[in-house]
Amino acid sequence: MIKACDLHRRQLLKGLGAATLLSQLPAFPVLGAARRHPYIDGLSFLPSDLADVKASGLDAFICDVSDIEAIKQLDGTINYKRTFKACMASIKQARQRVADNPQILLLGEKGTDIDAALDSQRTSVFFQIQGADCVEGDLNLIEEFHRQGLRVLQLTHHYGNEYAGGALDFDANGGLNKPLTARGRELISRLNEANMLVDVSHSSPQTALDAVKASSAPIIQSHGAARALVKHARCSPDEVIRAIGDSGGVFGVFMMSFWLTYRNPPTLDDYIRQLEHVANVGGVEAAAIANDFPLRGQENLLKLNNDNAEGVKEYLEWWHSLAAKHVLGFEREPQHVVIPELNHIERMSRIDHALAKARFKATDRDRFMGGNWQRVLQQVLV
Template identity: 65%
Template sequence: MTDIHKRALIKAMGAGALLAGLPLTSLAKTQAAKAKGLPLYIDGLSFLPSDLSDLKASRLSAFLCDISAIEEVKQEDGTVNYKRTYNACMKSITEAAQTVKDNPSLLMQGLRGADIELAHKQGRTAVFFQIQGADCVEERLSQVDEFYQHGLRVLQLTHHYGNSFAGGALDYNNRGGQDLPLTPKGYALVDKLNDSGILLDLSHSSEQTALDAISASRMPVVQSHGAVRAIVNHARCSPDSVIRAIADNGGVFGVFMMSFWLTNDPKPTTAHYLAQLKHVANIGGIDAVAIANDYPLRGQENLLKLNNDNAEGVKEYLEWWHSLRAKKVLGFDHEPQHVVIPELNHIERMSRIHDALKGAGFSASDTDKIIGGNWQRVLSQVLV
């Protein structure tokens, strides 16, 4: 390749390619791959893999990357919650940022929505750091700024149970349990996230908290990972009111891979997953539908070790499940029979979902939105 051709290629790839430190041969190959029309795959929630070769195998252009670190907290009623504390999460986000920095040929720390396209062109994976629960900033809102400086770009209000900001999905029960609203402190947090350029995530929130937060937010909000209550009547699944409000707000709803919240049928299949996506589209429109995982890139690891034997794998969830049943929390009266959809508990789940969508009659443009385009749109609007 002549110097003229090299300079032309560098110009075409943009300054970010130089910062990545990638050799020109690699850049040329990824640009050629892009020209062939490789799809833009974006996952609503996963984790940095211990084996970084999983990044290439997954074919993800980007994903929301949970970098939370938890402390186990036993509650007054005997059930267990997992708090994402300031100290634990500050340590984990620092370590995650270092992993990204140490692997520039594979990873890009997603700071702006525009980083998705750049990473895609370069054959890298953009990771947008997320924390599952605002417990990490309960002490003072200025801690939001500290996490932002370390790369946090998505924050969930709560995880399962309520905190000083919001009500949690599992605070709700069948015997008059409260569907807790967003608190005054929660309204202040929503404002702070809007001002800071951090995407607000309503996963695990109560219905009333979700509706309050959507009404208060000046920016699109998301549910990064969840499922549909009209299909599985469970507190962790979202009612149509929330799905519709997220869509009206310009956000997206990511349907995840935890099969006991996708179907009550004894054998979960890809068809059950498609039914969830179709319901979100019917309620909120095609621009609201997105993919999420909530497992590692390879899938639920214990189930993989069991060759996706759901009857055996579900046993690890039963003690927790029964503790919520004792509290009469909505949906826990139904005994779970499975954990994963076997064909999607796989490193190639995105391409398999892509093929399934095409086979189910979704148009090419609608399929592109579901597998990545809708995530790209929202991240690009909020993270500027």
């Protein structure tokens, strides 16, 4: 439970951030005129073909630069660890790629770099790593990652580590929902000091709630979905969404359709329903767009012309392995992977049009499509 004084502080922080930072955004015209509000994606990747950056219409995105090492766990399942060696090599490679393409990309080191990118018609990318495993127990390595451009660090990926509980953690006693550890609180303190965003995507609900309490800055979930709509361990309960909103943070709704809806086939309306739920629970200043696929979309599904019945097969072995462990939600076999309308390079404009068609207020559309990400990036990355 959030203490009353903490809640007041976070509500004040959120209100001040919204009032000051959103007021700095230009007055945007209605849809149909030239778009002025930024399009910002909470999680994607540098594409092999940088023409995709322009085609996406994105003005900025949180860019996962992780590299992974496959680790077989004691129970036989596979976890993918972001090791220091792999992630340091990957971030240096990404940094060089940005530097080599200054006409397209701008390395986002401060939140104000979004404005610089908008002025120069480029796309700012804010480097993120999905899992604090890359720190490998040495919190001083945060400084080295920061020097290389890292600005967002996710506490864990699916399974827990020495800092945090993972969304899919499970043990012989049925243990799920593990808390943030003492080392995790130290990690968050160091990230706050470095003006880096703390990302609770893939964390257990208790870790996410603990992270909000431990942090002196807003907390984000760069990519996720609401458990109220899909009862699954990878989806966040309302108390987490609310706590993120109360911290002044942002919750990005991603594109993996089996965590968005039970309906088959999934549609754009299902995505809007998730976004609306986050806004209703966490506040309109908390809801935002995320991807978690490449800019073009889920590549295997694109090759299959978005045939979900065929494309979902690549996930079933992993899904069944967790169903056997009785992890929440895996007992129900998925029927789809993507929303076909959104598995497309132009997903942002399609969501924008759908929000307008659904008669969302223009100011709320501005927030959802990029204003909320811009606010929190400006507030934390100083």
